[in-house]
Amino acid sequence: EIVMTQSPATLSVSPGERATLSCRASQSVSSNLAWSQQKPGQAPRLLIYGASTRATGIPARFSGSGSGTEFTLTISSLQSEDFAVYYCHQYDNWPPVITFGQGTRLEIK
C-alpha cells in the first residue's frame, strides 16, 4: 500500500498571505495525485487532479505541483473561505488502491 504523508499537520497563516502544503508518497505515484478541501460539516471538494490541473470552478489562487513522491499545494493569497482541512490522495495503482493523506488543517493566524 502506498502511504501518503502530509505536512504540516496544522498550518497557521494570515489572510492575504501564501500557504504551502506538502504531501509525500512512500513510492512514486507519477502525477496521479489529487487535492481536496473539506470544511466542517461538509463533504470534501476536489481542487486539483493530475497533480497540477485545477478542477472545474476552482480559483486560480490554488495551484498544485510536483511528481513522483513530492507534491505541493499552494494557495497564493489566502481568503477567509480557504481556512479548512486539505487532503491529498493518490490513484496511481492498477487495479486502483486509493490512499489519502491524514490531512493538513489550515487555520487563521
Added chain:
Amino acid sequence: LLQESGPGLVKPSETLSLTCTVSGASISSADYWGWIRQPPGKGLEWIGSIFHTGSTHYNPSLKTKSRVSISVDTSKNQFSLRLTSVTATDTAVYYCARGLAGFDYWGQGTLVTVSS
C-alpha cells in the same frame, strides 16, 4: 447530484447497507462511482469503487476479510455499499462520490453509528 440513504444505526456484527442515488448524470457514463468514509474527527478512507459494467475495486484492508461489496443498478441510477460484520470502528460518515482520478462530485454524507 449524489444522495446517500440507509439506516443511521446498525448493531454490532450486523450488515451496513447504503445506497447512493445519482441524479443529473447517468451512472452508465464512462466513470467510476465510489464510497469513502470518515470516522468522527478523523481523516478520509477509500472503501471501494465500481464501474457501470459492475467491475469493482476495493480497499484491501476491507476486502481481505470479504466484508465489503459494492453493486450497481443502472435501471435505478443507483449504486450500493454492503459492509458485513460491523464493529464500533465502522462508525463513520459515509460518502458516495464520482470519479477515481479525483472525486469531483460528492454526496452530503450520512452518519452511520454502530451500537447496540
